[in-house]
Amino acid sequence: MQTPLYRRAPVSLAPVNDEARIRAASLLAVDMARYLEGVGDLAYMNQALESLEPPKRAQVFGYLPLARQAALVKALPPPALGELLQALAADERADLLNHVDEALRQRLLPALAQAERDDVLRLCSYQEGTAGALMTSEYSWLPAQLSAAEAIGVLRGQAGEAETIYQNYILDGERRLLGTLSLRQLILAPEAEALENLMVTPVVHARVDTPAEEVARLISDYDLLALPIVDAQARLVGIVTCDDAMDVVVEHATEDFHKGASIAQHIGNLKTASVSLLYRKRVFWLVLLVFGNLFSGAGIAAFEDVIASNIALVFFLPLLVDSGGNAGAQSATLMVRALATGEVVLRDWLGLLRRECAVALALGCTMALAVSTLGLVRGGTDIAVIVASSMLVIVLVGSLIGMSLPFAFSRLKLDPATASGPLITSIADAAGVLVYFGIASQVLEL
């Protein structure tokens, strides 16, 4: 048999790694886009793209970063521009148009046919971060009156255009969503049966103004290939596919990670981020927290006499205040993530608070035991009593602040992820200073 290439291909590819992906660059659009982006030369990119068939060219182009796409289309003459834009997926076309400046936008729009122009302007009109901005208008739909056999014929015609033909939507005369039918169900159905007797209802769906994260959660919870999006009149206007939902999940998790370390969101790709961008995204919270830490300073200033009379107390200061911050950061992170994944909702607060008290008490006792020995060694019984009881109170207070703050932010319609480790640490520090020196001044004066 003369089929050595594809017979050997999977074997030579395994295990899949960077090298293997580049070797496959001539075949897979994602890899080709990555390869071109790695080369980074605009003229070379244009040449490489030109050498491809239009559908493949549009695929590769769609995988390039938006800034690169904008630079590439700037250089294209009108006929090639029209061909490329026409071949792009509707949602990618809208993303590109949203990204370019007004002048380029005015050049791109006339390159599209009237229908595509109306479509892309509609897609562009939805607010960033909503289902409308995420969806594509290239879904496959079927009128309810068709038979299964007729429907398969219609799908054959739509297969070239639609983003997916595996999940089909059954619409009435006003394009309202009646039901859904997968291609699998369709090919298993009796050929003469009408779709309205085959379709599955109700349909899990979202509205154009549903937040992107909620869309991703629905797709994940219901294991969907695509989620239909309807307008205020319940008319189908688009679908969000599961690969786009996966991107939302990853981006949203990254944003929450960054917020958790007090970094303003939207860094983009870390590897290509500029020094000035990184500076701007990090400086705000750092400076703000410096001023937040003044409360700890003020607490210390208030107890300067206590400290001066027993300088050994300073030895335990970082250890005690950090423990409060650490316990608080743990609680806050557990809550922030559980709120983000929907495991926990606002009304669970009271029940979780009770459990948090029990956990924090157990943690506080363990850590008090650990530091009391240190206190004995370094300063005698008095110091041991002071550091042990301070530790217990500080861990308890830190944990309760840490678990409550995300709920408080959420209640105030702020992002719970803002309850970051550094913020909790600053608050717990101030509380820790007061608790520690407060207890010390009591014990030492008695």
Next chain:
Amino acid sequence: MQTPLYRRAPVSLAPVNDEARIRAASLLAVDMARYLEGVGDLAYMNQALESLEPPKRAQVFGYLPLARQAALVKALPPPALGELLQALAADERADLLNHVDEALRQRLLPALAQAERDDVLRLCSYQEGTAGALMTSEYSWLPAQLSAAEAIGVLRGQAGEAETIYQNYILDGERRLLGTLSLRQLILAPEAEALENLMVTPVVHARVDTPAEEVARLISDYDLLALPIVDAQARLVGIVTCDDAMDVVVEHATEDFHKGASIAQHIGNLKTASVSLLYRKRVFWLVLLVFGNLFSGAGIAAFEDVIASNIALVFFLPLLVDSGGNAGAQSATLMVRALATGEVVLRDWLGLLRRECAVALALGCTMALAVSTLGLVRGGTDIAVIVASSMLVIVLVGSLIGMSLPFAFSRLKLDPATASGPLITSIADAAGVLVYFGIASQVLEL
């Protein structure tokens, strides 16, 4: 027309919220499982499951938590047990078997037919966290010699069993993976064309021992519906579908979040986690960090004379050491997340280090400026010089520790996410104490 129910259904459901999901409980397996889990009564659950058709019953059962599944099968008589296990998806069957104790396992296995028993034992044999443990054996495959029309006929027969028939794998006589063909490509193809001329090669795939996160990343990068998994001999043994990949992404992000706050992984569902589980997952790092903070204490003890001679220095202590920790936590989080998503790899370290120096210098200068005014107000020129220069050095040191530690862990084959905020804070604290009092003793003694 007498079709009011499904005509109205989407309208009455929008916007999708908890209430709407429960209203749909009678129809969608996910919702039914959630509803039953909410009720929580085993007898009621068994009754509800019995009232369903076997395929639907298996679907609902598959969405229940594993502990609940184990409790339910324990109560089932052998014939019902066999029927349920037979109807379950192969990967869900394997997950259940991996979760139950040996006694129950010995009761479950005989309830399966020989073929299913072999299959589930094979799926169970792969290590947790690998492609093998994640995959299902119910993929649809086609011999290369078939024509497009024949292939569609074969798929019609597999449609009831396979997890997805939308992505099909073309195998040779030894079940080695030759190529892939989507159902879309198949129905668009000329009916008489042979699959070996239609199929797409090479196929993006993974091996049974590929880590689950790498599998999820491949599915996300290549926008796949399913990823084929091959054994060491390049034979197809299973597929991982995109919905399972999405679960991996969410779980992995949660684990990294928890590690970022020094929580040992695998808390499971936070809402139902017990006090003792939470205590155990949190106490280890908290106590370890207490001892880590002894270095800061030792630093302070070494400079007790400096502190005693100028007690105002303590005012700035939390502010300065926290700033180093905060800047370090920002850098560490950016790196941990970029390493986790694959944006950045080990060899990028040197290039990123150079940029980090520039960013940290800019941040340090800004923050030095901010604290120097505070220093002037509270302690005069000497103190202003000390706190400003300390701040600059501390932010620089903290940032460099924060950005390097994840790389160092990664280099040592440890999880970079272990470079958590609290760990960085402890290290930055100790460094901060030395820098601050070191500079102070120099300036004040001159």
